[in-house]
Amino acid sequence: MTDAKPSARSFCSGGLTVSRPTATEGVAWEKVANSIEFIPAEFSVRDQPESVAQEMLRCGPEEIDRLIDAGLPFERRSGVRCFDANDLYNLGMYSDSGKTQPELTFRLLFRFARRPVDDLLRAKEWDFRVSLECVDCPEEAPWRLEEPDVLRFGGSVAGVTRPSVSRGSAGFTATVTTTGARTPVVSPVLRRLTGEYLDAGYRWQMIPVPMQAHPDRVHAMGATSCIAASLHLAESFRAAGYRAEAKRGWFCGVLGGALDLPHACVEVEDDDGAVKTVDIAKSQLAARLSADTEQFQELCLGSIYNKVIPSTASGNAPFGYHDCGSQLPIRVHTDIQAVR
Template sequence: MTVAPAHCDTLAQAVGRFRTAPGDIASYDTDVVTAARALRVGEEQISHLAEAGLPHAYDARGALRFDYDDLMNVGMFCGTGQTVPELGLRFLMRFAATDRSAWFAPRAWEVGVHPARTAAGATAEDDGPLPHVRVRLPDHLGPGVELLDGAALPEGELADGGYQVAVGLTGADQQVRDPAIREVWDEVVGTLAAREVLYQTVPERLRTDHRRAWELGMADCVVASRLLADRLTARGYRARARRGYLLGLFGSDHAWCEVHEDGAYRSLDPVFAFVSLLGDKARGVAQSPEFAEACFGGRFNRLLPCRTETAAPLVYFADAPAPYWAMAGVGARPRRTS
């Protein structure tokens, strides 16, 4: 792969623009090959990140290793517009720039969940035996969700391996009316917009301690949604953090909050609101205050909720949450109609 020097220099300059994984959380197990593919640079350039101060370690053979979440943040904060994280965000947020009616109209999807079991470039021989995979099932009883073609899903929250299913999703163009909920919402979204807490990739182990992540100045959709649910619950509201998939050609783990109003749960999506409120030209995300406002109660037809009311992980290797790269085996496409 031929890479312009400016691209490589920009990657190194991203170090320091985000919060790196805390030492007790970080897992330095990502090799140079995987790092190079994720950041779309030559392998020889990855060492520059270590020289620039990105935390790293060396394995028993003396090979350089990084934390995968730190690498994703290098890609997200470098500003080239060409790394895998940047391209992913651009693609997944394209629907926010479409006509409002397209956010809520009924849509049929073919969803495939078959998580990757090794990181890009790795082999089973490199990493030992392949892990036993368990996946969280769709919440087909959730509002606006319908199984198509007479499909059936196993009981319980988790199933072995993957699955493929056709689902219909119908959004809801609605808003939360309670001004006290709006006040809490504005606190969380405003903190992200002011960059007092950075929107970035957060390791799964730290997502489970979302208050610590927020205090460290980092948040992703899981952290922000859990924090919002906490603050609403503390004020006496029935609120919960949900998690599922943002559907597209490749899978995206996404989380949002729901608050009970007028006899039903309504969606609150602080990260979607933050990203679309400000826009991000470097990452190819259009500014859309209208979409940001729709995140305050609206339910979108690209979000498939899974069976969890705590925003628990969607994929497990044995009993541990799977690494972020496992999502590479998740995808969806609009269902074809005859």
């Protein structure tokens, strides 16, 4: 079972308030399309209508025509051209127009990475809510959620409400407290392997969660993503003789909880005997944002910070299950709001 993918509408409007930029006239969309890799058909879900594509990319029908001519895959649904949300996000992200919703979202999302990191090391409370939906549910059955796993990192979980036996849908709520600590990786080998991956030239792209479970497929596109990178790096660490595992979790404070993004990192036992967290994707994204994010990039190489809630799920495992016997994946959506 896998988790529900984010909708393109969440990139466009879900809780994000920005002034509407002018249209992206003058963008060489053919060049942008050639610079990214579109999601392979076996992993693609083309359900975002053209109106969403136009809003997301700040363009009109003519630009969409140009993108289709340049290879953007689409399907017709009830006479409307529909696209994969990941393809749209990646086009906007690499348009270099400064006006698309993905670009604006990215700047807002990572603006904290340019600030001093001390604020990321203090205790922080989160109102943590998960909705679980079984879309083809034949009967009542227990639910299972890979819950927040913060106690071993100095955090706490209180006010937990777990799902009871039911049919169709359920929920999990809790107040989760996270904290941060500077625990940089000390092993020269681990640092070298991490640096080699960062220097390999893979371009970060939005990739469907099922595809991220196959790092070789992602890397063959010249791309990377948090789950794929973590799975690959964990394997590299193990090959070098270290105990390591890719783990899933939640990246908090994402547009006021409106954007549900998959997240993964590597937990590895360092030369000093301590378990360190290598958050390679966030380090890579921060570096793309600005050269003045060195403090945060270093924090990602071993330390923990309060914007991430780790879970008990392994790197390529789903967050939730329903034991009803349905063969369809359940949908898992998180809403994580900072407690003021």
